[in-house]
Amino acid sequence: QVQLVESGGGSAQAGGSLRLSCAASGRTFSSYSMGWFRQAPGKEREFVAAIGRSGGNIDYADSVKGRFTISRDNAKSTVLLQMNSLKPEDTAVYHCAASPRPDVTRRSEHYDYWGQGTQVTVSS
Numbered sequence: 074q075v076q077l078v079e080s081g082g083g084s085a086q087a088g089g090s091l092r093l094s095c096a097a098s099g100r101t102f103s104s105y106s107m108g109w110f111r112q113a114p115g116k117e118r119e120f121v122a123a124i125g126r127s128g129g130n131i132d133y134a135d136s137v138k139g140r141f142t143i144s145r146d147n148a149k150s151t152v153l154l155q156m157n158s159l160k161p162e163d164t165a166v167y168h169c170a171a172s173p174r175p176d177v178t179r180r181s182e183h184y185d186y187w188g189q190g191t192q193v194t195v196s197s
Contacts, residue, residue, distance in 0.1 A: 074100065075102075075185075076097065077096070080096070080191060082167060083193070083194070085196075087196065089159050089195070090159065092154070093154040093169075093191060094151060095152045097151070097171065103126055104126065106124065106174055106177055107124050107169060108171075109143060109152075110167070111167045112165055112166050112168070112190075113162075113165040113166075118181060120134050121134055122137065131143060134179075140158045140159075167193055169187075172184045172185065
């Protein structure tokens with residue numbers, strides 16, 4: 074079992090920055106690939122970014138590539154999402170998730186554990 078708790082959400086102006094953090098507890102953090110997903114009101118949950126167990130493999134959705142950076146600290150059991158150049162369309166609830174798969178994956182069904190989410194609101 075893995076427990077995930079996100080923090081760092083809030084409000085920002087377009088063009089601003091926020092940094093999300095996800096703290097994990099339970100089983101060995103380094104055994105899991107980690108992902109960030111988001112869900113806006115009335116829309117389906119969508120993939121944002123993922124990082125492999127050691128941090129060597131990283132994948133981003135096209136909509137955030139070049140603006141968001143995912144990283145992890147296995148010693149602290151933490152995964153971060155640095156969000157720069159924010160846009161109003163980035164407004165959503167952001168969830169971190171843990172996958173036991175060795176590869177980086179965009180598919181939500183590959184993730185076994187999910188956090189409750191943190192709200193990000195970007196105003197124009």
